[in-house]
Amino acid sequence: MGKPSYEELEREVNELRQWKLENLPLTEQVAKLKERLDLSLSAGNVAWWEWDYASGGVDFNAQKAAMLGYDPAEFPEPDYTTFTDLLHPDDYERTMQAMRDYLAGRTKLYEVEYRIRHKDGRFVWFYDRGAITERDADGNPLKLKGIVLDYSARKEAELALKESETRLRESNAMKDKFFSIVAHDLRAPFQSLINLANVLDTRGKDLPAEQKERFVKEILATSHAAFGLLENLLQWANAQTGRMEFDPEELSFAELARESHKPLRRLADEKEVEFVVEAPEDLVVTADRNMLTAILRNLLSNAYKFTEKGEVRVSASLEEGVATIRVKDTGVGMSPQMQKNLFRFDTTRSTRGTRDEKGAGIGLTLCKDFVERHGGEIDAASMPGEGSEFFVTLPQDGAE
Numbered sequence: 068m069g070k071p072s073y074e075e076l077e078r079e080v081n082e083l084r085q086w087k088l089e090n091l092p093l094t095e096q097v098a099k100l101k102e103r104l105d106l107s108l109s110a111g112n113v114a115w116w117e118w119d120y121a122s123g124g125v126d127f128n129a130q131k132a133a134m135l136g137y138d139p140a141e142f143p144e145p146d147y148t149t150f151t152d153l154l155h156p157d158d159y160e161r162t163m164q165a166m167r168d169y170l171a172g173r174t175k176l177y178e179v180e181y182r183i184r185h186k187d188g189r190f191v192w193f194y195d196r197g198a199i200t201e202r203d204a205d206g207n208p209l210k211l212k213g214i215v216l217d218y219s220a221r222k223e224a225e226l227a228l229k230e231s232e233t234r235l236r237e238s239n240a241m242k243d244k245f246f247s248i249v250a251h252d253l254r255a256p257f258q259s260l261i262n263l264a265n266v267l268d269t270r271g272k273d274l275p276a277e278q279k280e281r282f283v284k285e286i287l288a289t290s291h292a293a294f295g296l297l298e299n300l301l302q303w304a305n306a307q308t309g310r311m312e313f314d315p316e317e318l319s320f321a322e323l324a325r326e327s328h329k330p331l332r333r334l335a336d337e338k339e340v341e342f343v344v345e346a347p348e349d350l351v352v353t354a355d356r357n358m359l360t361a362i363l364r365n366l367l368s369n370a371y372k373f374t375e376k377g378e379v380r381v382s383a384s385l386e387e388g389v390a391t392i393r394v395k396d397t398g399v400g401m402s403p404q405m406q407k408n409l410f411r412f413d414t415t416r417s418t419r420g421t422r423d424e425k426g427a428g429i430g431l432t433l434c435k436d437f438v439e440r441h442g443g444e445i446d447a448a449s450m451p452g453e454g455s456e457f458f459v460t461l462p463q464d465g466a467e
Contacts (some may be wrong), residue, residue, distance in 0.1 A: 114215040116197070117296040120208045123147055134193075134217045136186030155182035155190050162195075169198075169210060177213065180222070192222035256293040260286060291330065295368065296429070302361055303433050313440055315353050320392075321346045322382045323356070327363035328381075331371055340374050340396075342367075345382035352383065352390040353463045358437040363431035366457050373455070374398030388463050395456040401449040409447055410435040434459075 197213020
């Protein structure tokens with residue numbers, strides 16, 4: 068009897084996965100499988116095990132140790148903890164529960180998949196399956212036998228496929244959002260500009276000076292809002308298509324914060340909001356200038372949107388190789404539900420500001436993208452009526 072091919076062995080294992088309890092005796096099935104497995108070590112991904120339930124001792128063929136990079140001699144007198152101690156922490160309790168459920172009769176077979184630590188430190192995926200093969204006179208388990216299959220390649224392919232599907236869904240959501248913004252959020256301000264300009268063109272001579280001034284301010288505010296949105300869209304599109312280079316450099320934070328605020332000074336004056344930079348003049352952060360400017364501009368714009376007659380404060384500190392930037396306002400604050408979806412492109416919905424300002428909900432998503440390109444994180448803390456504070460951490464060793 069020659070050694071079966073890898074495909075034949077895998078087919079046999081797949082057949083084993085279809086076993087029903089009523090199709091046993093499992094003892095004969097396991098004995099037959101052990102015989103074939105011991106002849107099939109060259110396949111390299113299947114092994115058998117036996118567990119003496121009373122003593123806790125474990126027997127296994129050499130291939131199980133080899134699948135984890137060990138020599139069997141490295142496990143003198145092994146018991147069940149020899150292998151359970153190697154389980155991935157996130158999979159340990161689930162794996163133990165699978166065995167408890169089986170021993171308690173809640174499942175027909177012990178069957179579970181988990182990650183287990185290889186000798187070289189990495190984790191590999193195992194599919195494990197077994198059953199009680201001997202009981203005492205009272206029906207208590209004496210021995211369990213089963214098989215274990217290293218199916219890391221298949222599992223990794225499965226996870227990669229799921230990740231690809233997730234990225235595809237996110238991409239479609241982004242595309243839908245993009246077209247929605249172009250169709251509505253950009254069209255609306257330009258329509259407003261056209262209408263206001265048309266009134267000034269056709270009736271400008273007859274309008275009172277105060278009304279003209281109001282119209283001009285509306286045109287200016289609408290133009291700034293539309294330009295800000297267009298700039299975000301272009302930056303987002305460049306980032307998504309890989310056309311935005313990541314070029315970190317040493318930057319004076321206080322200077323960059325003041326530069327990022329310049330386009331918002333008129334808005335700050337109109338809403339009677341004081342702008343404060345709280346950072347040493349000599350504080351230097353390493354970041355991509357364009358990306359950090361966009362991050363600050365969007366966070367500041369968001370703060371002003373929800374603040375009236377208050378304060379917007381920007382601060383920065385550097386500790387243990389990480390720059391921490393905070394943008395805090397004294398505005399209307401946010402509910403927990405709003406905070407939950409702040410940085411999600413697919414669920415973000417713009418909330419109107421204190422003067423009914425409307426955005427497209429893309430600014431914070433762009434901030435998150437740029438922060439993550441630096442290898443950093445962004446988060447927020449807020450309570451309704453108590454203002455909001457955004458936190459950005461940027462590792463100073465570069466990222467991407």
